[in-house]
Amino acid sequence: MTAGRRSGRDGSGPAGPPPARGAGPSGPPPGHDGARPAAFRRGGRWRDQALALGWLVLTWLLLWGDVTWGNLLGGLVVGAAVLIFFPLPPVTFGGRLRPRALLVLAVTFAGELVSASVRVAAIAVRPGYRPRGAIIAVPLRVRTDLNLALTAEVISLVPGTLIVEVDRDQGVLYAHVLDVRGPRDLTASRDRILAVERRLVRAIGSPAEVRQLRTEPVDRRKNP
Amino acid sequence: MGVLADWLGAACLTAGALLSLAAGIGVLRFPDVLDRMHAATKPQVLGVLLLLAGVALRLRTPSDLGMLALVVVFQLATVPVAAQMVGRAAYRSGRVDRALLDTDELAGR
Numbered sequence: 001m002t003a004g005r006r007s008g009r010d011g012s013g014p015a016g017p018p019p020a021r022g023a024g025p026s027g028p029p030p031g032h033d034g035a036r037p038a039a040f041r042r043g044g045r046w047r048d049q050a051l052a053l054g055w056l057v058l059t060w061l062l063l064w065g066d067v068t069w070g071n072l073l074g075g076l077v078v079g080a081a082v083l084i085f086f087p088l089p090p091v092t093f094g095g096r097l098r099p100r101a102l103l104v105l106a107v108t109f110a111g112e113l114v115s116a117s118v119r120v121a122a123i124a125v126r127p128g129y130r131p132r133g134a135i136i137a138v139p140l141r142v143r144t145d146l147n148l149a150l151t152a153e154v155i156s157l158v159p160g161t162l163i164v165e166v167d168r169d170q171g172v173l174y175a176h177v178l179d180v181r182g183p184r185d186l187t188a189s190r191d192r193i194l195a196v197e198r199r200l201v202r203a204i205g206s207p208a209e210v211r212q213l214r215t216e217p218v219d220r221r222k223n224p
Numbered sequence: 225m226g227v228l229a230d231w232l233g234a235a236c237l238t239a240g241a242l243l244s245l246a247a248g249i250g251v252l253r254f255p256d257v258l259d260r261m262h263a264a265t266k267p268q269v270l271g272v273l274l275l276l277a278g279v280a281l282r283l284r285t286p287s288d289l290g291m292l293a294l295v296v297v298f299q300l301a302t303v304p305v306a307a308q309m310v311g312r313a314a315y316r317s318g319r320v321d322r323a324l325l326d327t328d329e330l331a332g333r
Contacts, residue, residue, distance in 0.1 A: 121250065
């Protein structure tokens, strides 16, 4: 289920301009993909569009509930219309899918979703308890848009953290932590967010991005 | 087989309903918008997922399963985004109780 969503996102990704900028604020402006070879850009664009169309058709078929030629044709028409009239900035997927890492990601995600839900529910029904919170900044190691979006999405559903703000240029996530009792909780949340990023990149990142994981996260905020 | 699925479905429905109830209590009781968003994302999403799993175990027809799978996917994909938008709007318009925050590394940004 989770795996399906992942790959779906890669194809029909709503998440903004091409990743692999890596040059930070001084790099090419968003949406400008002149850095890549023309042939790759063209091929990648068509492949992305075809993938997106495929997912849209699948969604259409699931909505109708049965597979007939009419539904297939209708899905193709509607999908093409959506892609033509509501174009999204391209999200190129430079990585590759690794089944075992994807499985690890999905299983940990399911486990953490359950434990997070139980924890928040327990805090909610505990009488007379007022949890304290904190907002922490977590610079990610892989600064592609896809990684930023997926990490933000996953950590909003796992224990203790919720995204408040995303600094796309610097690749920094600002997360709200629920029920903070001391500095140790903050460190733990930071580590957990970086662990989510690591699992994600191992599952769908390119080899270069996986190598990047070994580097220490740098605090790139302007005035830390 | 059918009986087992029915019982499992009933268990899922009950658990999902309880989690949704806890989420509702959390939204009511938590002191702050950001805390409330925690309640509105995690237990709520799992509650809906369990309810849908319960319905799926009860219905067991392929076309319904496809529709339920779609609901699951869109829940997982949209709820965090919605929560982030609410939290961000609350933070930017200053409707966050700073007395409840231990640290705020977003301050002044």
